[in-house]
Each structure stands twice: as structure tokens, then as C-alpha cells.
Amino acid sequence: MRPKVKFLTNELINKIINEATEILCKLGVEINNQNVLSLLSDNGARIEKDRVYFTEDIIRKALKTVPNSFKLYDVNGNETNDFSGDNVYFTPGSAALHILDHRTKEIRNPSTEDYIDYLKVVNQLKHIASQSTALIPNDVHEKISDSYRLFLSLLYCEKPVVTGTFTIESFEIMKDFQLAVRENEKNLKEKPLTVFSCCPTSPLKWSDVTSQNVLDCAKYSIPVEFIAMPLSGFIAPVTLTGSLIQHTAETLSGIVISQLANPGTPMLYGGSPAIFDVRYETTPMGAVETMMIDCAYNEIGKFLGIPTQAYISLSDAKQLDAQAGLESGMGATLAALSGINNISGPGMLDFESCISLEKLVMDNDICGMNLRMIEGIEPKEDFPSIPIFEELIKENHLLISKHTRKYLKKEHYFPGEVINRANRPRWIAEGKTTLEERAHTEVEKLIQNYEPSCLKSEIKNDLTKLMENEAKKYGQDKLPKRKP
Amino acid sequence: MEILNQISEYLQQGDDDKVFALTKEAIEQDLNPKVILDNSLIAGMNIIGEKFKKHEIFLPDVLMSAKAMYAGLDQLKPLLASKGISGLGKVVIGTVQGDLHDIGKNLVGIMLKGAGFDVIDLGKDVPPEKFVETAKRENAKLIGMSALLTTTMTNMKKVVDLVRKDNSDIKVIIGGAPVSKEFADEIGADAYAYDAGNAVECVKELI
Numbered sequence: 030m031r032p033k034v035k036f037l038t039n040e041l042i043n044k045i046i047n048e049a050t051e052i053l054c055k056l057g058v059e060i061n062n063q064n065v066l067s068l069l070s071d072n073g074a075r076i077e078k079d080r081v082y083f084t085e086d087i088i089r090k091a092l093k094t095v096p097n098s099f100k101l102y103d104v105n106g107n108e109t110n111d112f113s114g115d116n117v118y119f120t121p122g123s124a125a126l127h128i129l130d131h132r133t134k135e136i137r138n139p140s141t142e143d144y145i146d147y148l149k150v151v152n153q154l155k156h157i158a159s160q161s162t163a164l165i166p167n168d169v170h171e172k173i174s175d176s177y178r179l180f181l182s183l184l185y186c187e188k189p190v191v192t193g194t195f196t197i198e199s200f201e202i203m204k205d206f207q208l209a210v211r212e213n214e215k216n217l218k219e220k221p222l223t224v225f226s227c228c229p230t231s232p233l234k235w236s237d238v239t240s241q242n243v244l245d246c247a248k249y250s251i252p253v254e255f256i257a258m259p260l261s262g263f264i265a266p267v268t269l270t271g272s273l274i275q276h277t278a279e280t281l282s283g284i285v286i287s288q289l290a291n292p293g294t295p296m297l298y299g300g301s302p303a304i305f306d307v308r309y310e311t312t313p314m315g316a317v318e319t320m321m322i323d324c325a326y327n328e329i330g331k332f333l334g335i336p337t338q339a340y341i342s343l344s345d346a347k348q349l350d351a352q353a354g355l356e357s358g359m360g361a362t363l364a365a366l367s368g369i370n371n372i373s374g375p376g377m378l379d380f381e382s383c384i385s386l387e388k389l390v391m392d393n394d395i396c397g398m399n400l401r402m403i404e405g406i407e408p409k410e411d412f413p414s415i416p417i418f419e420e421l422i423k424e425n426h427l428l429i430s431k432h433t434r435k436y437l438k439k440e441h442y443f444p445g446e447v448i449n450r451a452n453r454p455r456w457i458a459e460g461k462t463t464l465e466e467r468a469h470t471e472v473e474k475l476i477q478n479y480e481p482s483c484l485k486s487e488i489k490n491d492l493t494k495l496m497e498n499e500a501k502k503y504g505q506d507k508l509p510k511r512k513p
Numbered sequence: 514m515e516i517l518n519q520i521s522e523y524l525q526q527g528d529d530d531k532v533f534a535l536t537k538e539a540i541e542q543d544l545n546p547k548v549i550l551d552n553s554l555i556a557g558m559n560i561i562g563e564k565f566k567k568h569e570i571f572l573p574d575v576l577m578s579a580k581a582m583y584a585g586l587d588q589l590k591p592l593l594a595s596k597g598i599s600g601l602g603k604v605v606i607g608t609v610q611g612d613l614h615d616i617g618k619n620l621v622g623i624m625l626k627g628a629g630f631d632v633i634d635l636g637k638d639v640p641p642e643k644f645v646e647t648a649k650r651e652n653a654k655l656i657g658m659s660a661l662l663t664t665t666m667t668n669m670k671k672v673v674d675l676v677r678k679d680n681s682d683i684k685v686i687i688g689g690a691p692v693s694k695e696f697a698d699e700i701g702a703d704a705y706a707y708d709a710g711n712a713v714e715c716v717k718e719l720i
Contacts, residue, residue: 425619429576437573446568454693454707 031405034366036325042332049277053083058233058282062240065286072289088281091288097334099252099295101189102220104210104484109189110158112336115368117403119396120191121151122343122377123161125384131472136383138167141509148185149479150386150472156396157375161191164384170503176202180496183210184489187482193226197238200245202499209491218250228256229279231264243283247290254299254338255283260312263305269322276302276326297371298330299338314380315345315356324367339364342374343381349388349465353378358395365399387468394444401442409436447471520553525561527577529584536585546592554582565710579627600629602720605648606657607635609668614661617689621657624709625716641671648683654720660689670700684719688712
């Protein structure tokens with residue numbers, strides 16, 4: 030049996046959806062983009078200046094065309110993620126302004142070199158299915174800081190990419206990169222390579238850039254994840270139910286734009302809501318209520334038949350300490366038990382603003398443990414049980430029993446070297462290492478052991494030419510030097 | 514020699530049938546039994562030991578290889594004995610008097626046996642004298658003791674004292690949850706092992 034956590038009854042889900050629909054129809058949404066306004070108007074929405082009043086009809090129509098599942102494929106075209114049912118996948122949190130340097134322990138702005146180190150690590154982490162453009166290198170022109178991340182990602186790491194643009198203009202080049210990898214639009218549509226995060230602005234607004242991104246992604250059937258961010262008690266009702274109503278309304282508005290633009294565009298019902306901590310003026314991702322909202326909107330998404338995403342399993346701690354483990358572990362467990370399809374969080378500290386490679390390798394084990402947990406408890410040649418107990422009584426142990434050898438690695442998850450399970454004397458004999466030290470060793474090892482991506486070298490050259498031309502547009506003649 | 518490498522390979526894969534057949538073949542080819550032992554069985558087990566230490570393989574893999582090793586060793590033993598070559602040696606193990614916890618001690622026994630030692634397991638609640646008498650009678654090179662209780666670990670000292678009184682060259686190694694390297698030094702034991710894998714390493718060093 031698949032273990033599950035639930036926070037909402039179907040009755041409450043229905044009430045929340047009805048309420049959100051009423052808000053969209055009666056209070057409307059502010060949309061600062063002429064193309065989107067025209068699209069909605071053409072489909073029967075009432076527009077007053079930049080305010081759009083949705084109709085129940087277009088919401089219903091949009092919901093009908095959302096695919097209830099889709100898949101992602103790596104740069105070589107191999108399937109990696111099947112977003113359907115309650116399948117769970119992990120992806121690193123994004124997008125960090127800072128990196129906690131694993132060598133100096135300094136928190137600073139990341140560079141190209143840091144981004145490449147990150148890609149080398151994430152490419153080898155077994156329990157993290159996709160990469161994200163998790164940090165923003167600051168040694169390139171800011172106008173290309175979004176596309177440059179995707180460029181490096183496709184060059185160094187084979188996993189599909191959770192990404193997004195910072196401007197309307199960047200979409201073009203980021204789409205062209207994907208076409209370079211997949212060769213043509215048809216292939217790209219058949220084998221999606223990226224998911225683009227598109228964020229409404231709370232409360233109930235869409236900016237010019239992000240709403241245009243929704244249209245642009247729809248045009249090429251590039252999957253999107255809607256990242257609504259109501260903050261309970263600040264720019265959303267303080268109650269979790271109230272925040273859920275707002276999150277539902279904001280997400281539904283994105284679904285309508287996307288599905289009217291191109292019915293059938295794949296999407297994740299996502300978000301990054303949080304409570305607002307009125308003591309520190311911060312938005313804690315490690316707060317239990319934040320996690321509850323995430324798990325609950327996942328239930329709403331699933332109720333609507335849409336695969337889901339959430340920013341959960343990240344931490345507000347500033348370093349790799351017990352708080353980091355507690356918040357990431359708790360979030361990952363709740364998310365996995367809820368069946369959130371794409372869990373964005375591993376590696377992230379300081380409210381989504383700082384990536385730590387050491388945390389990323391620790392989180393990889395948190396992900397592994399949770400993936401094991403949701404496989405649940407399934408009998409495997411356990412009935413009848415007399416033969417195995419006869420063997421046990423006869424042999425005094427089952428260490429080399431056929432049953433043990435067949436099921437050991439399926440039944441028990443074996444974490445990597447970051448998690449220490451030696452007894453104390455052995456731990457002392459082996460250097461009395463802290464978690465941070467073990468994670469550090471692991472990061473160094475992964476960077477050392479990295480093997481270049483199998484992406485064809487012609488494609489790598491094409492990507493490089495595209496990126497160099499894009500940089501030149503903004504007066505940057507040379508890209509930063511890259512390690513092999 | 515190719516066949517010796519093959520035996521070592523199959524031993525590492527835990528394939529006792531293949532190790533049995535190839536050892537038989539090697540004997541029939543008139544290869545020196547000591548060479549077969551050293552260059553295939555022990556060489557294979559040494560690689561297994563290293564891999565286990567590095568977590569590349571786990572306990573069941575070690576034990577499967579050990580089982581395969583015995584498929585070869587059992588055929589070599591009479592040949593070795595006739596040439597006056599003994600195996601790795603005998604060891605006597607047990608849980609000390611007053612203590613009924615034997616899971617850890619059993620694991621040590623399984624691992625020592627797997628490493629090629631002749632293990633005489635006296636079980637649990639073993640009086641000090643019995644350890645020493647058995648070791649002397651069996652010509653064992655080492656006594657291994659385990660305790661789980663702070664109240665019973667003091668019995669370890671009695672065994673060490675009995676061994677030392679006789680000026681015997683029998684080595685003593687101890688282990689168990691309340692025991693430590695410091696305690697081993699304090700009572701004059703030769704070594705302390707923190708787990709079964711470590712016990713094998715320590716015993717190999719001692720004898």
C-alpha cells in the first residue's frame with residue numbers, strides 16, 4: 030500500500046475551488062500584458078482596463094484541456110520523469126542569488142565556475158531526477174543571466190531542466206537552445222526537455238513578462254509550472270484555507286491563459302506559497318504551515334486532474350546545520366507522502382536564496398529515503414512464512430539466505446557516505462567526521478569523478494554559437510572561461 | 514596462473530560451485546596446495562575484505578564469498594595438513610560469564626570463520642576458566658570475548674589475568690557495547706574491535 034498524507038476533504042476542496050472561481054469572476058485579475066488581455070477577451074472574458082473578469086465557462090473549458098500527465102526526457106532523449114498519478118521526483122530548488130562556497134564556507138555571489146561545479150554534482154545524484162537552473166552566475170551580462178544558466182545546464186548535465194526566464198526577450202534564445210538539442214519543434218513537443226516556471230504576482234496579478242512567458246511556452250508546448258506565492262497574513266489571508274483559496278484562484282488564472290493559448294499545453298499545478306513570519310518579516314519555507322499549504326494545494330491540483338509541483342524540502346537555515354536537516358527532511362517526507370509530482374527544494378538554504386552543494390548531496394539521501402518510504406510495505410515471498418523461519422532456526426541467521434540476497438537492496442535503502450551509521454568507536458576510528466565534513470568530501474569526489482555529458486559535440490558547438498551571439502547582442506564579446 | 518585468478522574471481526562472486534570445481538581441477542593439475550590457498554582463496558578474500566571496508570559490498574556478499582572459499586578450502590585442508598601446513602589458526606570466542614547477549618559475538622564468529630579461521634564458539638555465559646582451558650587444549654592462538662553489560666565486562670579481566678599468569682602467548686581480543694579501547698588497555702587485552710569486520714582485521718594482525 031502506498032502510504033499517504035491528506036489535509037483536505039473533498040468537500041473542502043470543492044468549496045475552495047468554487048470560492049476561487051467566484052473571485053476570478055467577480056473580483057478579477059490584473060494582467061499587464063496586451064496579448065493576454067486580447068486572448069482572454071476573445072474567449073469571452075470581460076476586460077476593464079487591465080482587469081480581467083473570468084467566466085465560469087472559460088475556466089471549465091481550460092480545465093478540460095489540461096493534460097493529466099506528461100513526461101520529461103534528458104538531453105539524450107531518455108525518459109526521466111513521468112508526471113502522472115502520485116509519482117514523486119525531486120529537483121534542486123531554484124534560483125539562488127548566493128552560494129555557500131563548499132571550499133571556503135563563505136556565502137557569496139556565484140560565478141560560472143560555481144554553476145559548473147553544481148552541474149557536475151547534480152548530474153551524478155541518483156535520487157534527483159532533473160536539474161534546475163538553481164543559481165544565477167553573476168559574471169555575465171545581467172540580460173543573459175537566465176539564458177546563460179540554461180546554456181551551461183544543457184552543456185554539462187544530461188538531466189532535464191526546471192528553468193524560467195527573467196525577461197520576455199530571453200524566451201527566444203532559451204527556446205532555440207532546446208530546438209538545438211531536439212533538432213526540431215516536433216521532437217521537442219514529443220520529448221519535453223524543460224519546465225518553465227511562470228509566476229503570478231500575489232495578490233491576483235500577472236506581470237507583462239511572466240504572462241507573456243505563459244503564452245510563449247504554450248506556443249511551443251513547453252511545459253510550465255505555475256508558481257503562485259500567496260504569503261499568509263501579509264498578501265494573503267492569514268488562515269491556511271484563505272491562502273489556499275487565493276493560491277487556487279491565481280493558479281487557475283494561469284491555467285486559463287495557457288490552455289486558451291494552446292489547449293493541451295503540459296503543466297504542473299505548482300507554487301511557492303509561505304506563511305509570513307511577522308517577527309522577522311520573512312517567508313519561512315521550513316515552517317510547518319508552509320508545508321501544509323503546499324501539500325493541500327497539491328490535493329486540489331490532483332482533484333482537478335493535474336500533475337503537481339511545490340517548493341518544499343528546503344530550509345531557512347543559513348548553513349548546513351540541524352535546522353537545515355530538520356526542515357528539509359520534514360518537507361521532503363510530507364511532500365513524498367502527499368504525492369507531489371515534482372518536489373523542488375534540495376540544496377537550498379536561506380529561504381530559496383542560497384545553494385549549498387554540501388546540502389545538495391545530503392538532500393540526495395533525504396530524497397532516496399523518501400522514495401523508498403513511498404514504495405510502502407509490500408509482501409515479497411513472505412507468505413507462507415514457515416520456510417523462512419525454519420531456515421532462520423536452522424542457520425541461526427539469514428544473512429546469506431536466498432530471500433535476503435534477493436530482497437536486501439530492494440527492501441533496505443542504503444544511504445551514501447554522508448549519513449553515518451557506524452557505531453561510535455568506528456566513527457571515532459574513521460576520523461570523527463561531522464556531517465558537513467562528509468558532505469564536503471562527497472562534493473569533492475563528485476566534482477572529481479564527473480564525466481562529460483554524452484550530448485553530441487555538434488550540438489554542444491551549436492549551443493555555444495547561439496550563446497556567444499546572444500551575449501554579443503548585449504555587448505559581451507566573450508563568455509567567461511569554462512572548465513572542461 | 515589463469516586458474517588461480519579464476520578461482521579468486523568466482524570466490525569474489527560468491528559462486529561456491531565454480532570455486533569447488535576449479536579448486537578440484539587445480540589440485541588435479543598438481544598445483545601446490547599452499548599456492549592455491551594463498552593466490553586464489555586468500556587473495557580473493559582479501560579483495561572482498563577491502564571492498565567491504567569501503568562499503569562497495571555488504572555483509573551478505575562477504576559471507577557468500579566465505580562460503581565459496583570453504584568450497585575450495587575443504588578440499589585443500591587434508592593436503593595442507595599432510596604437508597604440515599596449518600590454516601590461519603584456531604580462535605576461541607564467547608560471551609563472558611553473566612551475560613546472555615550473543616548477537617554481536619555470533620556475527621564475529623561468522624566473520625572470523627568467513628576469513629578462514631577455525632572458530633570454537635563457546636556460546637554465552639562462559640566462565641573465565643573455560644575460555645582459557647579450551648584455548649590451551651585446542652592449541653588456539655586467540656580468545657575473543659564479548660559483553661553487553663557494564664556489570665559483566667569485568668569478567669574479561671579475569672580471563673586476561675588467567676592467560677597472563679600462565680605466560681601463555683594466547684592473544685586476547687574484546688568487544689561489545691560497553692567496552693572501549695581504553696578498557697582493553699586497562700585490563701591488558703591485546704586488542705579491542707568495534708565491529709565484526711574490524712574484529713577480523715585485528716585478529717589477522719594479532720596472529
